[in-house]
Amino acid sequence: MPPQKRTGVGCAGSEQPKSVGRVLAGWGAAAVAVFLVGLVGAWWFTREPPPRFYDQSSPEAVIRSAKAMVENGDARRLSELLYADSDGMRRVYARVGLMFEHLYELGVAVQARYPAEVEALAKQAREAAESGRGASLLDGFSMGMGGPPRRGEDRRAREEQMGAALKRVFADPFGWLAESEERLGVVLIHDELAALTWDGAAILPPMGLAVQRDLDEKWYVVPPLNVPGVSRYLPRTEEEYSIWESIVQVFDNVVVDLTKEVEAGKHASLEDLSRSAGEKAFFPAAMALVAYERAMAARGRAGGG
Numbered sequence: 001m002p003p004q005k006r007t008g009v010g011c012a013g014s015e016q017p018k019s020v021g022r023v024l025a026g027w028g029a030a031a032v033a034v035f036l037v038g039l040v041g042a043w044w045f046t047r048e049p050p051p052r053f054y055d056q057s058s059p060e061a062v063i064r065s066a067k068a069m070v071e072n073g074d075a076r077r078l079s080e081l082l083y084a085d086s087d088g089m090r091r092v093y094a095r096v097g098l099m100f101e102h103l104y105e106l107g108v109a110v111q112a113r114y115p116a117e118v119e120a121l122a123k124q125a126r127e128a129a130e131s132g133r134g135a136s137l138l139d140g141f142s143m144g145m146g147g148p149p150r151r152g153e154d155r156r157a158r159e160e161q162m163g164a165a166l167k168r169v170f171a172d173p174f175g176w177l178a179e180s181e182e183r184l185g186v187v188l189i190h191d192e193l194a195a196l197t198w199d200g201a202a203i204l205p206p207m208g209l210a211v212q213r214d215l216d217e218k219w220y221v222v223p224p225l226n227v228p229g230v231s232r233y234l235p236r237t238e239e240e241y242s243i244w245e246s247i248v249q250v251f252d253n254v255v256v257d258l259t260k261e262v263e264a265g266k267h268a269s270l271e272d273l274s275r276s277a278g279e280k281a282f283f284p285a286a287m288a289l290v291a292y293e294r295a296m297a298a299r300g301r302a303g304g305g
Contacts, residue, residue: 059186075100092241099251103173104173107172113263171270184197193212204224
């Protein structure tokens with residue numbers, strides 16, 4: 001007998017599993033596609049943007065880059081512009097960069113909490129600059145670092161100058177960079193070295209501040225450390241570099257604490273804030289310096305100079 005044809009019900013029943021499988025496979029592929037698109041989208045919107053490029057091809061470019069870093073909220077990267085002759089010192093400067101970032105945040109908090117005082121300081125600085133008297137951050141610290149008071153000079157006046165400079169640090173820590181185009185100059189000494197000037201005069205005399213070109217063909221600001229009386233305190237061992245990092249960390253912690261206190265309204269004025277800063281920093285800084293003196297003494301006993 002000829003084979004009987006299958007019924008329509010039987011045909012439908014035998015083809016249903018294949019149809020369901022194709023539907024499930026399609027939904028599975030769509031789900032995978034949606035997941036991958038979501039994953040890529042999440043990565044795209046949460047990824048870290050590439051770091052900005054800052055030019056260091058000349059001494060003038062370094063000045064422009066320093067100003068741009070602050071304007072872009074990259075104050076932490078100011079430490080990249082500092083010349084380091086060792087990995088240990090580069091680690092120290094990395095700590096300094098973090099402190100710069102927190103100092104920038106403190107400045108923002110201070111400007112929001114004490115707008116009248118900040119404006120008064122800014123007005124004082126403008127009037128002093130117009131009359132030829134120094135009132136910028138660099139001016140204040142140049143006066144404060146000029147050594148012991150000369151005969152007949154009022155010590156209290158010097159302390160007030162330093163106090164005013166400290167308040168300007170809190171109010172606008174990098175504001176002097178806004179003046180850099182008009183007041184900060186460069187005097188080329190030779191192809192690899194240049195001196196920085198402020199209103200045509202040396203910065204932080206008698207040490208001075210220089211910019212030099214390194215082996216990577218970039219120019220870096222050279223902190224005034226390698227001078228007689230100062231160079232002997234430079235770190236040479238891993239322990240000493242670690243202590244320097246700790247000292248920077250002490251001041252960084254103070255800046256972070258002060259920012260929290262300003263935001264919480266714990267200080268009535270900038271004067272109170274500067275007084276609190278001194279109280280917070282004195283004891284831990286003194287302990288760190290004692291530890292460094294001991295490390296240097298150990299180096300001397302070991303014949304390290």
